[in-house]
Structure formats: structure tokens, C-alpha cells
Amino acid sequence: MQIQDLPYSDPGVPDARSGPRFLWWLWRNQLDGQLKSLAWGLLHFVAVSALPFCVGLAVQAVVDRSGTRLVLTGGLLLLCGTGIAVGDTFLHRTAVTNWITAAARVQQLLARKAAQLGSALSRRVAAGEVVAVSTGDVEKIGWFVEAVSRFTAAALTVVVVCAGLAVYQPALGAIVAVGLPVVALAVLPLLPRATRRADAQREKAGRATELASDTVAGLRVLRGIGGEELFLNRYRRASQEVRHAAVRSARMWSLISAIQVLLPGLLLIAVVWHGIHLAHQGRITVGELVTVYSAVMVLNYPLRHFEEIAMAYSFCRPSAKRAARVLSLERPTATEGTREAQVPAGDLYDPGTGLLAPARRLTAVVCGDPDAAGRLAARLGGHTAEGGRSVLLGGVALDELPLDSARTAVLVQDKDPVLLSGTLRQLLDVPASGAVRAADALTAAQCDDVLDALVQGSVDTTDPMDARITERGRSLSGGQRQRLALARSLITDPEVLVLDEPTSAVDSHTEARIADGLRRLRSGRTTVVFTSSPLLLDRADLVALVHDGEVVAVGAHRELIDREPRYRTVVTRESDDEPAAADEGALVGAGQERNEIEESA
């Protein structure tokens, strides 16, 4: 697999029974790359380890006053150099390729899993886990999987060099062979503590970042009412805590660095001490002594891979476990259905509440409890997790249809529809009947000022369709977001459109116009609107009042106002004790308020 061939046309079915099994599956699936990396790694490390011999040979040649051998050594050095350069470059290329292909494969698996889980994901703790795997764990998993072959090459090289030294100069070789494992393994006991401290530091840093972004997110509140110093001091404390944790972590790492200098150094001294004696007695040449000294110095390099693999594994283990857990999540209900795929038409009927939405009509539903309204709206689309008797469309149970057919037939726009980031054109490019043009939907949803705001906020375009919408439409006000979401649903033009409070954040003037537009555009189609706004209710063909999970009254808006006190209570919002006063001050609704942009148009 080459980088330019990514993404995989099929990332495969992962073995997600456990973390180690998942790692093994990833490794097995890039065996080619791993072998390549091993081969180039061996070339590189062996060539690096051969340099000391060149140094030793050169020194000996000079001691023996042989110009010819000096030149030959130069040739050998050139050969080693080529080996090092080629090996290093290609080891790096294959290693990075292995890392990237593993990371890309995991990201693809996550994307597929997320799309498959759909609505099952958004209300679960698992949602955070999927994101955590994608942002942090993938890198660690890729790192470990990639490092396996690099480590193997380094380990083989160390063994080969030790064996070579033992043969070349048994006495010195023995010292090195005994000393090296100690040098390689000595810091391992310190690594868990060092990584724990590093984790503590990261956690504190995360907390400080959270405080900072939280302060900035609420900055308009702070500037509007005060408390800047309070929050600054709080952040300063958190920031200094990060600093202390980082220095604490650095103490451990600096100790490790010192040991990494000290132990190889002691080995060197032992080698020199013993080697000088041997050289003095004439049992080894000066060149050989220099070779051994230099070899011990150079071996530090492959030895570092022992630490790296240990660290990579300790970082990667929890990551792999979480990735395996996420990739083995399943939807609570089957998506295939028991009937053939089809898009039924006719009246929409919910046996649970007795709600009937006649075909080709605009039905409004009034429900005093917004949570119950949300649940009922979701039921109308079928395939919900709570089960119970299925909603029928033209007599066909939606739960028995394949999920895709049910969603095609009935589109439920919930209270909080999400605007996906991208250009407006991309946002409105949804699977649709094709009968409704984007321009008509935008007009019906009263989006003119939204389009102006979008053009103003973008860098280089005057066509609103090319203007970009940020994540969740955060740069737009709540009302603007609602209107765009409504336009998107209108474009889809489903057999049945269910809207849950589609205009709750829109002012009365605009809401009245939207109600007219909705009626016009959906004429001849089945539409159900959950609302308590008189402006919408007045324009519905039929209004149903749902109370305690049951339809208790059906009729026209004015009719119900006159004869149904429960209806009057919900719709006019007059309570028993006092008429509602100035509800505008009730500070509801998250999201940023950016009316100024729309108004400046």
C-alpha cells in the first residue's frame, strides 16, 4: 500500500474483540510494509554500526603508516555512508507509510462505524469515545504498529554487532555483550513513572485549556457584567499548575537522560580500561581498541529503540483497547427490516397516541410537554430504540421496512437539527425528490437575510451558495440556523415531513411569513408540525392536542381556542395565576447571537 493509493477502497472488518487483537489485525494487514521497513532498517543500522570499524581501520592504517589501507578504508567508509543514507531514507519512508496507512485505516473504520450508528450514537457516552479515538488514539496506535519493525531491525543489529565483537575481540566483546543489555534495560523501570507524570501534565494542560476557552466563550458575559479579574486569576493558577506539573515531569525525564549518559559512559570506561591493558600487552591493536570504543558509542543509537518500543506500547495499550471497544459498538435495533424496500404513501397513524395525520394535509400537533413532543416526533419516523407498536404509513408499519426506506418516506426534523459545515451548496445537497428547487425552499424559509450574512462572513465569494457555514452554524444566530435547517428539509421533499418546533427561535414577523411559505411549498404533501405558536397553528389544516401521551382533541385552531381550555393554556401561555409578563427576559437558548451581521445587510 502506498500513500497515494489511500484511502482504502475497503478498510476491512477489524478484529475488535480486544485491544491486542486489534493491533495484531492492523499489523497483519500491512505485513508487506512491515517487512520492507525491517529490511531497510537492517541495512541502515548495520551500516551505522560498521562506521566504528572504518574509524578503527583508518587509525590502524595510520599507525602502521600504510597510505594504501587508508585509501581503502576511505572507500569502505563511502560504502557505509551510502548504506546509511539509503537505509535511513527508505526506512523512514516505509515507516511513515506504515504509520499513515494504519492511521488512515483506523480513521476510515471509525467514519464507517459512526455513519452506521447514526442516531444511536449521539445520545450516548460513546460519542465522546469515538472522537477521543479519532483525535488522540489513532496516532498512538499507528506509532506502535509502525515501530514494531523498526525495533526488530534495531534489536537484530544489536545482537549481530555483539556477536561480531565477541568473535572479533572475545575479551572486549564479552564486556560489551554483558554491559549492553544492562544499558538498554536500566531506564525501563523509570519509564512508567515518567509517563504517568507526563499524563498528569497533559491532564492539567487540558484543564487549563478548558478554562481558557471557557473564559473566552463566555467573554461577552464577562465584559457585559464584570468578573474579568476573578477569571484571570483562576486561569493564572491553572496555568502555573501546568507549569509545575511540566517541570515535575521534566525532572523525571532529565534523570532518565542522565542515566542514559552515565551507563554507556561506564561501559566505555570499562572497555577502555580493559582494552588499554590488552593493547599495551600487544594482544589487540590500537585500531581495534578505537573500533570497540566507537562501536559502544554508536550502539547507543539502536539501543534507544528498546525504550521507544516500551513507551509506544505503554501509550498505545489503552488507546487500542478504546478503539476496539468503539469499533465493536452496534445499533440497538436491526436496520434490515422484514419487508421489501418501498416508500409507502397515505395517512400517517400512530397507534400509541392515536395521532392521525391525513395524507397531503398540514397537521399541527400541540403538546404541553416538549420532551414528550420530541419523543412523539421521533416515533413518527419509526425505528426508534424504545420499541412499542410501530407507526403506520398508508397501513405499512415503518419498523418493518428497512431503515433507509423508513427514513426516505418520513423525514423527522428534531428540535435541534445540526447544520453540517461546508458551503451552503453542500449543506443543501441532500438526498431529495428533486421536485423542490433550493431557491424556492430558501425563500419559503425566509432565508434572504441569512444569505446576506453568509456572504459577508466569507473571504472571497459573492455567491451565497459558495459561502461557508462553520461547524453547527455557530457563526449564525439561533433563528438563522433554524431557517436554514428548515430550508434543507423542504428541499428533501419527503412523502411525510415531521417538524419539531421549527421556528421557536424566529421572531413573530418572520414566523408568520414562514408559515405561509411552508403551506405553499408542502401543498399536496403530508406535513406534521409540533408547535405552540398561534401563527403556525392558525395556518394548519388540522390541529391535534396531545395530553399525557394521548390525542385528546382535534380540530381547527380557532375552534380549539374556543372550546378546549387545556389547549388555550398551552397556546396562549396564560397560566392560572397571572398573565405571562415580559418573557423576553427569560434567557433561553444556547448559541451565539450574531444578529448584527444579518441586520447590516
Place this chain on the structure above:
Amino acid sequence: MIGVAPPAYDPAAPTTATTLPVGAAATVRAYVTELFHRHHRAFLLLIGVNTVAVIASMVGPYLLGGLVERVSDRSRELHLGLTAGLFLLALIVQAGFVREVRLRGAMLGERMLADLREDFLVRSVGLPPGVLERAGTGDLLSRITTDIDRLANAMREAVPQLTIGAVWALLLLGGLVVTAPPLAAAVLLAVPVLLAGCRWYFKRAPAGYRSEAAGYATVAATLAETVDAGHTIEAHRLGARRVALSEQRIKEWTAWERYTLWLRSVLFPVVNAAHVIVLGSVLMVGGVFVLHGWIGVGQLTTGALLAQMLVDPVNLILRWYDEVQVAQVSLARLVGVRDIEPDAKDASLAPDGRDVHADRVHFAYREGVDVLRNVSLEVAPGTRLALVGPSGAGKSTLGRLLAGIYAPRDGRITLGGAELSLMPAERVRSHVALVNQEHHVFVGSLRDNILLARAGAADAELWAALGAVDADGWARALDDGLDTEVGSGGLALTPAQAQQIALARLVLADPHTLVLDEATSLLDPRAARHLERSLARVLDGRTVVAIAHRLHTAHDADVIAVVENGRVSELGSHDDLVVADGAYAALWRSWHG
């Protein structure tokens, strides 16, 4: 053709207009100089301990060279015990100082990083409210998260490591000069090769890495969005498209990975070649010199070993250099906030009375496009004014002008005779507060969340404020009372509770005039009724300007102003306007049925 061109699509290119300035080169330079001055002692200390560590590391090769010299002479005394002792001593010094270098480097880096992030937040919270309203907090937010993150590595590692690397390389070269000057000259043969390669690489690398990082972040962001929008994606049957989009993002990201990999595929052989040239030329040139008797074999040994040691500092420099380059862009974005000039304010200005008066006010966000035209209004103390009108008519803008957040282009807005836009923000807010749908609950204790309205208020006052908005019931039921951690990660408050906290802040801050903007969206009707009672108590006795969203609010106001197309088209009480039978009357009929 060999090579990989940079991909056409650049994920690091800005897609939305940058709303806050980016620091000019001079600002960034000034800031870096200031940072260096503030920490010059730590820098000098780092260089000092580093020097000792490197010199100690050169003792080994030097001693070995001496030994080799003596062994090959076969005549002199070896002094092996003394040599080994010195060797051991040098090793211990080196190990101790390497530890110090690493620690001092981290301490310096962390201190600079802490300074930087704290400086930035100090600047941010001092921004004029008008700038925040206009720019939004998105840009600021991305600076404090993404840019600080990018700088963290540069400050924490790159700056200290580069300092260490530079000192190290220079000292090794110095060691070579001391050992045998011709060998130092031989090392320099590698410099042109290294320079040419690095020049090529560093011209391309920083931009490449920036795009690569942005591309990778987009992969994760796309997935996060798919997860977040699970409901919407399933309802609109967008699953397959999201998978395709994720794969498209992976393709874009890996294209940049491939490009930077190509850059390194050029750099690595160059660096390796430089190392081999260094070692080779020292051995060959040195060898010839020894053969001619110009230098000793011990000098050659020492020189060759030192030349081998040069690999580490050179790699260190190359490893961190581009990190610093990438960080420059982030630094410019952070210090850019310093370039925002605070508005000119007159600290001596104080209102005399509570009348709010708008006199022939014009306002424009962009030159030549007035969104408010010739608006005049009078709000007497204690009255309620409702602003109604379609979206985009200018009622929110008018509200912000009345709250002193924006300054009119022409005309005056006064509070008690003093011009609002000239008063310092801190003074304005003690008189007027803007209340919008942003009811942010801060991460922290419940106490901090209310205390911000009046630092230093006693707990009894906080409870009184909570009591005034009917929130003391649930608040007293909390196990930790005012110490309960709320906000993201803490106890999740319901929207209604969050609103009560916002109201309690108002009670504590006690401004005499309130501007209420678009607040009822997504309101739970039962909670709303409860809250309305709390709010009614807060509003009692204050002057209120309500940007009316629902008509019954307008119904209860003393005066209603209908804002249409930047002008006040109708003005009067509810009954007056219904009688006048204009736009308001038509809407009211439709609403009320």
C-alpha cells in the same frame, strides 16, 4: 519527473474571514525581544550548564586520543589509573549537567509558555465589548486552543533544544580546533552540502507541515461532526456521504503527508552525506597529515570521535528548526490581539440621572450602508420599551447601541446626559446591562459563577440573589452548596437553572437599566412561566428595553417601537398601535386570533 509537488488543496488556508488582526512582523519581533529580556537569566543559565556538559563529553575522546598516542609509541608510561579517574570524573560531571540542561531547558520553556498564554488571556479579557460583539468569540477561541497548542511544542522543546544544539555544535567545532586545526577545516567541507540541502528544505517545510497538521485536524473534525450530527445524518440519509467525505479528507491529508515525506526524502540523504563527509574528511585528511607527521595519531583519534559526536547536535537543530518556523504563524495570531486599540474613553464622564435618550442616531457596520437611520427615542426611568420588527430590521443593533456596546456613526445616545459611547465599559455596565440568550455557565464553582457580577460579595448576598430569582431551593439542595462545580465537566444545570444564574448575576450587579435581547427561543413553556415570575421580580423598578420576540411581551410594555428597515416606523402603547391599524395591529390580530 522525480519529486512530489505540493497538493493543490491547502487545508490550512483560511475559509472564514479573520475577524481579529494578526500581528505584524514588528509586533512579533517586539514581543519576542521582550520575552527574551524577561528570561535572559534563564537563557544564560541554560547556555552555561550546557557548555559544561558538552565540554565534559569531549573529555572521553580526548583522553582516549592521549592513550592511543602513548600506546602506539610503546615507550612512555600509560598513567592508566589517573586517566580512568579523570574519565570517570568527566562522566559524572557530564551526566549531572546533562540532567541540569534538560531540566533548565524545560523550566525555561514552561515559563515562557505560561507567560505567553497568560498574556494572551489578559489581552483578550480587556477587549472592548463592541469588538467582541462584532467579531464573535470564534476566532479568539481558535487562537487560545489551536495556536497555543502549536506554540506549546515550540516553547517547551524547540527553543531550548535549539539553544542546546547550537551551543553543542559550536563547542564540538571548538574542540576540534583545539585538538587539531586542520581537522576543523576538514569538517567545514560538509557545510556547503548541508547548507544547500537545508535551504531547499526549510523553504518548503514549514508551510508543508502547517497544511499537513491542518489536514489531519480536518480528518478528526469531520468525524467529530458526523458523531455530533448523528440524528440529522440518519434523518437525511447522509451516512454514505459522510463516509465519502471522511475518505476525501483522508485523501487530502495524506497528500500532504506524501509531500512532506518527499521533502524529508531529500533532506535525509543530504544530512547523512554531510555526516559521512565530516567523518570521512577528518579520517582521510587527518590520516594524510599523520602520515606526513604533521599531527599525531592521538589527535586523529580524538578528532574522529568528536566528528562522530557532531551527528547529535546537527540532528537536534534540524529536528526543531521547522517547529519554530511553524510556531511563528501562531505567535503572530496571538500577539495580534495586542494590536487592537482600545476605544478612546473619558474616565471623568458620569451619568446624572437615569434617562436614556437617543437623538437622531445613525449606525453602519460598513461604510455607506446605514442599518439604522435617524432613530430618536426617549426612555424614561422605570418604563418598559419593547422593540418589535422582522429579523434584520435593526432592533438588535438598536439594543446594543442603547446598552453602550456600539457607538453611533452620527447622533448621540446619552444616559443621564452623559454620552454612553465615551464612558469606559466598566462604568457603563454598572448602569446598563445587555441580557441576551447567551446564558453561559462558566466552568467552576456555583459561587464563582455568581460572584463575577460583584467581586467580594459575601455568601449571604449570593444566597439573597439566588433567592430573589427562586433559585435558592435547588441550590441549597446541592451537596456542596455554593462550592458545587458546575459548567462543562461539572454538574449539568438545566437551561432554566442556567437562566436563573444569569438572573442572579443581574440582581447582584444591580444595574438600573436592562436591555433584553431575543431570549425566548427554545423555551420550555412550563419552565418559562416559572422563570417569568423570577424575571418579573428582577425587572421590578428598573428601566427595561426588551427586543420583543413574541408579541405578548410587547403587549405588556409601556411603549412599543416597531423597527422596520432601520427606522422606527410606529411608536406608541399597545392600544395606540392597535387603533392606528398599522403593521403591528395586523400581526397582533394574527397572533391573538
